[in-house]
Amino acid sequence: MKLATVGTSWITERFLKAAVVTQGLEPYGVFSRNIDKAKAFGAPYGASVFYNDYQQLLDDPNVEIVYIGAPNSLHFSYMDRAIDAGKAVICEKPFVSTMKEFQQIKRKVVEKRAFVFEAITTLSMPNYTSIKENLQKIAPVHIAKVDFSQFSSRYPQLQAGERTNIFDPAFSGGALYDLGVYGVHLAVGLFGAPQDVVCFCNNKQYGVDISGMLLLKYPDKVCNITFSKDTHSTTITEFQGEKGYLTVRGSTGRCDCIGLALVGEDEQDISLEQSDNPMEYEAAAFVKAIQNDDWNYVMQALNQSETVMDILCKARKSAGIVFEADKA
Amino acid sequence: MKLATVGTSWITERFLKAAVVTQGLEPYGVFSRNIDKAKAFGAPYGASVFYNDYQQLLDDPNVEIVYIGAPNSLHFSYMDRAIDAGKAVICEKPFVSTMKEFQQIKRKVVEKRAFVFEAITTLSMPNYTSIKENLQKIAPVHIAKVDFSQFSSRYPQLQAGERTNIFDPAFSGGALYDLGVYGVHLAVGLFGAPQDVVCFCNNKQYGVDISGMLLLKYPDKVCNITFSKDTHSTTITEFQGEKGYLTVRGSTGRCDCIGLALVGEDEQDISLEQSDNPMEYEAAAFVKAIQNDDWNYVMQALNQSETVMDILCKARKSAGIVFEADKA
Incomplete structure (x- = not known):
């Protein structure tokens, strides 16, 4: 699956390092408001497409899964738009900021049968x-x-x-x-x-x-x-x-x-x-769930995130x- | 000071062992409802007077300080009566059961300038x-x-x-x-x-x-x-x-x-x-406070117990x- 990332801090870099060794996951695109930063950040991990507008990332039909490593307050809107665009999503912890945000994401996940995961390393160790x-x-x-x-x-x-x-x-x-x-x-x-x-x-x-x-x-x-x-x-x-x-x-x-x-x-x-x-x-677990069309995994993870x-x-x-x- | 004890469990025995090596403290009397138990319990530590009625202990003018190692719920009444009888008191933790009990003890301690201490090892270590x-x-x-x-x-x-x-x-x-x-x-x-x-x-x-x-x-x-x-x-x-x-x-x-x-x-x-x-x-600290007529120590300890x-x-x-x- 072709992966595009949001955020250019150490946590996103760590996820790219994990993606490189995860079967079924391929670093492909990187979004940053600064296009040069996107290139410098993603190229070492094999990413080849760079966006300075998040909408470009969402409009790219090759992107199958989006990793969101942006500041906490932005998780909701990046995730919400990615689900609307039909992408699978791995969103860094904490999932969202408020229960209101959570309920909107949950509604869309269920409606669209979207494969959305909160990245929380602990649970996959x-x-x-x-x-x-x-x-x-x-x-x-x-x-x-x-x-x-x-x-x-x-x-x-x-x-x-x-x-x-x-x-x-x-x-x-x-x-x-x-x-x-x-x-x-x-x-x-x-x-x-x-x-x-x-x-x-x-x-x-x-x-x-x-x-x-x-x-x-x-x-x-x-x-x-x-x-x-x-x-x-x-x-x-x-x-x-x-x-x-x-x-x-x-x-x-x-x-x-x-x-x-x-x-x-x-x-x-x-x-x-x-x-x-x-x-x-966690990268391996999420990819496996998607490849196996394991909807039960998605719902269990979402229930965990809700609690x-x-x-x-x-x-x-x-x-x-x-x-x-x-x-x- | 001549010490009389209330309670015959391991904690009172441990206090008697401490009293034996504490300058200024002398095991003297032991109260137990069972007089044979009182003797068997206190004699090894040099106690020579035994009571099967707490009032006898309180009426004994030789008793200067009472150690209370009875069950928690009885701390209040044993302590209250000992203060009335003009004895100094070392009461095992927890001091009393309720704030109502505490306030009555505090009132009497202040009124009678009674030397009353909660035995809590930690603070004297x-x-x-x-x-x-x-x-x-x-x-x-x-x-x-x-x-x-x-x-x-x-x-x-x-x-x-x-x-x-x-x-x-x-x-x-x-x-x-x-x-x-x-x-x-x-x-x-x-x-x-x-x-x-x-x-x-x-x-x-x-x-x-x-x-x-x-x-x-x-x-x-x-x-x-x-x-x-x-x-x-x-x-x-x-x-x-x-x-x-x-x-x-x-x-x-x-x-x-x-x-x-x-x-x-x-x-x-x-x-x-x-x-x-x-x-x-703690035994040494309490005896020192009494010998030095250190009322400030008593009030600080009482404030600590109140909190x-x-x-x-x-x-x-x-x-x-x-x-x-x-x-x-």
Whole structure:
């Protein structure tokens, strides 16, 4: 399938690197308002068609699938127009900004039977499947502490008075939507929709949250999700069960390092080896779903995204985080 | 000072062991409804007077200080009567069950200038002072995750249908009041009173919480407190700051193992060596306050206990945990 990309940051570049090694996916077109930037960005990965107008990309009948790595606030309109143009879509997390946006996308996905996916690395990692299986060994789990803290080099810039998209409410920025979304996807993937959601955030004087914590209530468990771009951390995620505990050390976007401790036993490293580029797994999964016409996969992924968006929006309401997108 | 004790469980025995090595404190009397039990319990620690009626203890003019290690729900009445009898009091955590109880104790403490202390090991540990000092090096702290999880051997008994005081709402039981109280004292000791408190709990079908999590909101930080008697855990407490992080591994009642990682450096073990019996430190601190007529110490400790009780009661309200004591 011929792939065209939107956005020229590191995340889109990482996806192009994954696309190059993904069977059935072929870097073809790149959109950037600056055509020279589009060429310089896409040519190294084999892209050969460049657009400085998004409509050109949508009008190109050769483009079969669009990857959207633009700022969060633009996900909705790029995705909405791509669906209208009959393209398959891979949209970077967070899927959209608001539930209103989500419902419009969902309506179109169902109406047009569009193959649309939220790119959230966690759920396609081999170790995610391993976590899911191994949690059965320590079940029931009553306490889950999920962490994605990563000090941002842009935070000192923000403190110095510079504006930056990732911390701008006009771009649906902040740590919850950037990092917290991984933890929420992990929790929802493992435990489903919670009964109750509370969120407290820090540093809101910058217009969005720079760090904070979510608390999710389930019938038999409580889940804490930490997200932080203004602190340093061991970044340990832990699931506590009646028969032992399971740890994830490092990024919950990758889940590289998994430990399992059954009652009375030492913690064992049960990590599976994973590729350096976590996006290879999601790229392969999405292509496979399209090739197999696996509509069930699309709907399950969309349900997952809906539950996650619902939590993110409830969390923002709870913590008092308002985006420009809320005013639309 | 001549010490008399109330309660014959392991916690009172541990306090007697601490009293034996505390200058100025002398095991003297033991109260138990069963006089033989009182003798067998207290004699090994040098106690020589035994009561099977609490009033006898209060009427004994030789008793100068009373240690209360009875079930939580009885703390209030034992303490209230001891203050009336003009004794100094060391009451095991949690101080009381309700804010109504707290206010009555506070009124009497102030009126009678009574030397009354909540026994909460954490705050007198050498490593607590070290945590407080070293947090300055990573300040500002925006994220704190405090954990006291300890699988209870009585939980399987509870599941099997047996009743046990520590999980009985008639005795103000549950994990929040038993273990969570350590984390709340640690948070309040380090950060003061929070602006907002939310609590979700598990396993309430047993009448109280068996595990759960608190979320405390401060102006510049969010603090999660985990307490669990129904799961296994690594039991890591972590403070995340802009200039590094600080970890506490193991019980927050002891804070034995402290690690500090400044930005760009590996985590260093900064633990101070501590006694095997953590109650030695609080015993020494309370005796010193009495001997120095340090009324300021008493009032500061009482303020700390008030903030902690306020959080515990708000947490119970938030999580829907009701004690018999609430109906008084």
